[in-house]
Amino acid sequence: MRWDNRLSRSMGPGSIAADNLSADGPDADGERAAPSLPLALPDSVVRTFDTPGFAGMTFYEVQAKSIINKVPAASRVPFEWTINPYRGCSHACTYCFARKTHSYLDFDTGQDFDRRIVVKVNAGRLVRRELAAPRWSGAHIAMGTNVDCYQRAEGRYRLMPEILAALRDFANPFSILTKGTLILRDLGLLQQAARVTTVALNLSIGFVDERLWREVEPGTPSPRRRLEVVRQLTDAGFRVGVLVAPILPGLSDGDESIEATVRALAEAGAASATPIPLHLRPGAREWYASWLGRTHPELVPRYRALFRDGSYSPKAYQREVVARVRDAARRHRIGASEPGVARGVAAPREPEVEQLSLL
16 A cells, blocks of 8 residues: 555554453562463463563563574575564564564554564574474575564573574574674674684664664664674674664755764774665554654655655665765775675675665
């Protein structure tokens, strides 16, 4: 449906009422056990936690049947295999393209995506089993492709150390894209893996304006803290790429924002900057449109014009924005990579705007 038809749609709570998930009371760890969800996730263990960092959130612990997923053939992303230990993301980015995936669970793509997190508690064991399978080819595995594997829940569930240990033990190449500072917890494992295989690390920092950050990425660490992660990973010996993503029309696509962002990346030691203009797929489109209408109504006509033909802005606009980021990267003497190069799965070549917009 067209942008015009989505501007006034109100997205409320999900189809499962929050009060249906209340628990009888906390245990000694401050953990609440709630009834299993009967329809979308019938075998899950549903939990809430009393700690302030998890206020208002519900976690659905599931035993996944598989964990290394093949990317659909129709996708134009530069990798074939992914690992996503979570579904839903507490980073709550208004523009997140993965929001639509929550509708497959009978959740809504707005608040439910931000607050109802599916946790594949057996992810580490599954990774090790699937890497050991005779049919596994040892192909590159991308993480942080659907939701952030270092979102807040990872601090409690600690799925990534076991996943990284398995990838290290099988010397399987991988890449990580994250907005999370928690990746530094696993620095030792990442260094061990890098001694035996290819490890590509990338941070997502679309802008450095802290006011804008609080508006559109309220659950993420600040851009300043993410820049500190770039510096620490770089000092540890990694070539860290940064996805300047997404670049938001009317909010972060101006020369001043681009210059400030790329300059900060250079100062933090980033090896490359990969510009990706905003794209709004179904699910993200409605949620972002609702947010934009409330907070920046003056920009609604511009977005109607840019996204009138669907999920992507016109190629001419994309090329112009990408070119300005690349120019700034050259001035500050850092690379300007394609997504495939940043992920460590492709050789450098002249970037194509359409590919840049689809990571």
